[in-house]
Amino acid sequence: MDKQFVKEIADVNENFAQWYTDVVLKTELVDYGPVKGTMVIRPYGYAIWENIQKDLDVRFKENGAKNAYFPLLIPMSYFTKEAEHVEGFAPEVAVVTHAGGGKLEEPLAIRPTSETIIGTMYSKWIQSYRDLPVIMNQWCNVMRWEKTTRPFLRTSEFLWQEGHTVFATEEEAMENTMRMLEVYKTFAEETLAIPVICGRKTEKEKFAGAVATFGMEAMMLDGKSLQAGTSHYLGQNFSKSFDIKYLDKDGTLKYGYTTSWGVSTRLIGAVIMAHGDQRGLVLPPLVAPVQVVIVPVAAHKGGVNEKANEIEETLVKAGVRAETDYRDMSPGWKFNEWEMKGVPVRIEIGPRDIENGTAVVVRRDGLDKTFVKIDELGKAIPELLLTVQKDMLLRSRERRDKKIIEANSLDGILKGVEGQNFVKAGWCGCRECEDKVKEVAQATARVLCDEEGVPETCAVCGKPAKHKVIFARAY
RNA sequence: CGGGGUGUAGCGCAGUUGGUAGCGCGCUUGGUUCGGGACCAAGAGGUCGUGGGUUCAAAUCCCGUCACUCCGACCA
Numbered sequence: 001m002d003k004q005f006v007k008e009i010a011d012v013n014e015n016f017a018q019w020y021t022d023v024v025l026k027t028e029l030v031d032y033g034p035v036k037g038t039m040v041i042r043p044y045g046y047a048i049w050e051n052i053q054k055d056l057d058v059r060f061k062e063n064g065a066k067n068a069y070f071p072l073l074i075p076m077s078y079f080t081k082e083a084e085h086v087e088g089f090a091p092e093v094a095v096v097t098h099a100g101g102g103k104l105e106e107p108l109a110i111r112p113t114s115e116t117i118i119g120t121m122y123s124k125w126i127q128s129y130r131d132l133p134v135i136m137n138q139w140c141n142v143m144r145w146e147k148t149t150r151p152f153l154r155t156s157e158f159l160w161q162e163g164h165t166v167f168a169t170e171e172e173a174m175e176n177t178m179r180m181l182e183v184y185k186t187f188a189e190e191t192l193a194i195p196v197i198c199g200r201k202t203e204k205e206k207f208a209g210a211v212a213t214f215g216m217e218a219m220m221l222d223g224k225s226l227q228a229g230t231s232h233y234l235g236q237n238f239s240k241s242f243d244i245k246y247l248d249k250d251g252t253l254k255y256g257y258t259t260s261w262g263v264s265t266r267l268i269g270a271v272i273m274a275h276g277d278q279r280g281l282v283l284p285p286l287v288a289p290v291q292v293v294i295v296p297v298a299a300h301k302g303g304v305n306e307k308a309n310e311i312e313e314t315l316v317k318a319g320v321r322a323e324t325d326y327r328d329m330s331p332g333w334k335f336n337e338w339e340m341k342g343v344p345v346r347i348e349i350g351p352r353d354i355e356n357g358t359a360v361v362v363r364r365d366g367l368d369k370t371f372v373k374i375d376e377l378g379k380a381i382p383e384l385l386l387t388v389q390k391d392m393l394l395r396s397r398e399r400r401d402k403k404i405i406e407a408n409s410l411d412g413i414l415k416g417v418e419g420q421n422f423v424k425a426g427w428c429g430c431r432e433c434e435d436k437v438k439e440v441a442q443a444t445a446r447v448l449c450d451e452e453g454v455p456e457t458c459a460v461c462g463k464p465a466k467h468k469v470i471f472a473r474a475y
Numbered sequence: 476c477g478g479g480g481u482g483u484a485g486c487g488c489a490g491u492u493g494g495u496a497g498c499g500c501g502c503u504u505g506g507u508u509c510g511g512g513a514c515c516a517a518g519a520g521g522u523c524g525u526g527g528g529u530u531c532a533a534a535u536c537c538c539g540u541c542a543c544u545c546c547g548a549c550c551a
Binding site: 298398 | 476511512513543551
């Protein structure tokens with residue numbers, strides 16, 4: 001079709017990294033920030049984030065969470081209370097040493113995550129079993145000084161949501177960890193149309209300071225895995241470090257059990273890399289800033305803009321995020337631009353259509369044109385958006401499932417990941433074998449999936465396997 | 476932190492043996508167009524990343540430096 005346009009965005013298959021960068025910059029989702037590794041999220045990109053926030057927030061509240069806000073700066077001393085945690089984050093923490101025109105007595109960490117400050121506050125707030133559970137969530141920015149960065153996937157500063165809870169018992173805390181993982185999974189599939197695989201992370205991949213980390217992994221178009229969300233069971237590690245105690249019914253003082261869970265703007269990266277194509281973005285209707293764009297054709301002929309406006313009003317009334325592109329440009333230009341920006345449905349309306357009482361309706365996920373009676377748009381379009389949303393999930397899942405394979409040797413793992421697959425394999429559970437896979441195949445253990453049945457032997461060393469694990473190259 | 480690459484107009488690039496800055500797209504104005512990236516005309520826009528050196532003369536040659544980027548290592 002349009003060679004020149006297609007050339008503007010790198011080939012999806014030939015150079016995925018370049019394609020990705022082109023898409024985020026050319027569709028005006030982001031721009032690079034002045035500080036290395038930071039990004040400016042532009043209105044179009046931010047609108048996606050707002051849709052994600054809105055949707056997730058409802059789900060969190062349905063599960064008992066309340067929103068709060070904790071400070072950006074954390075005294076370094078707080079930070080050093082949990083040994084594993086400080087060790088895990090130390091290299092990437094940015095520190096404020098000067099303020100008010102002088103050197104500070106105590107340096108302040110810019111939060112890389114808020115377990116420490118929230119833990120400190122919880123220890124003040126929690127006295128009795130009657131105060132539990134505490135389930136709070138905050139939407140904020142965090143900073144981690146990363147060596148290599150890529151918009152949305154890994155930036156020095158990013159926006160996220162972090163939930164922090166305290167429960168009286170291990171069972172409740174564990175239940176919450178799994179519950180929030182499930183919330184994420186449902187959200188990813190229903191709203192982002194991205195199928196995910198959930199499971200426990202290995203010791204190596206675990207969150208610093210956690211007893212256990214559970215993650216959801218999504219497959220990108222190039223077969224690599226993206227950790228799209230995590231839910232941590234922290235046991236009593238943090239409650240002991242931060243002195244989070246409550247007086248139980250039986251009159252004894254006990255440490256609470258804490259959990260934390262988070263997803264970030266990385267989800268936007270996931271959407272791009274799971275659904276995009278040669279023409280650019282393909283956004284699932286539920287997160288698309290603009291769900292329907294109406295393009296008037298031959299607007300100078302009179303009555304066209306009026307009709308377009310009328311359709312827009314009908315759709316807005318039906319609860320659709322619809323917009324009309326009145327710009328004085330050739331329609332072809334607009335078609336391509338909105339396709340690049342991933343708008344799920346386009347409506348074309350011109351003199352010919354008005355005469356016939358129909359409009360041209362085009363799905364971004366298929367680009368096939370259909371004619372719909374103008375009077376029926378108010379009903380047909382919302383239905384179509386739902387269909388697109390569902391189809392996108394089905395297609396992604398189909399595509400992904402074909403690329404999940406099994407292997408029982410190191411070579412099999414290597415061949416598998418080279419073929420852009422997720423590779424399920426038996427694993428003895430030792431760190432050496434995990435490192436060996438990384439060395440030979442540049443793949444890491446994504447999540448354990450023991451519930452599917454553990455193979456007899458470890459694919460690496462041949463000793464009896466303790467786990468079934470998914471190996472994949474990852475972002 | 477190692478290895479490669481690139482810095483020239485908003486974006487993409489050209490610039491030969493050193494000779495004083497160019498192309499495409501975009502932008503502005505006017506007009507004709509409008510069903511898959513339209514056309515004509517007239518414009519605006521540049522400390523050639525940066526510091527030094529060689530030279531009558533440097534985007535071009537030499538030395539330094541900075542930034543960005545890709546591939547590793549490290550990490551959510």
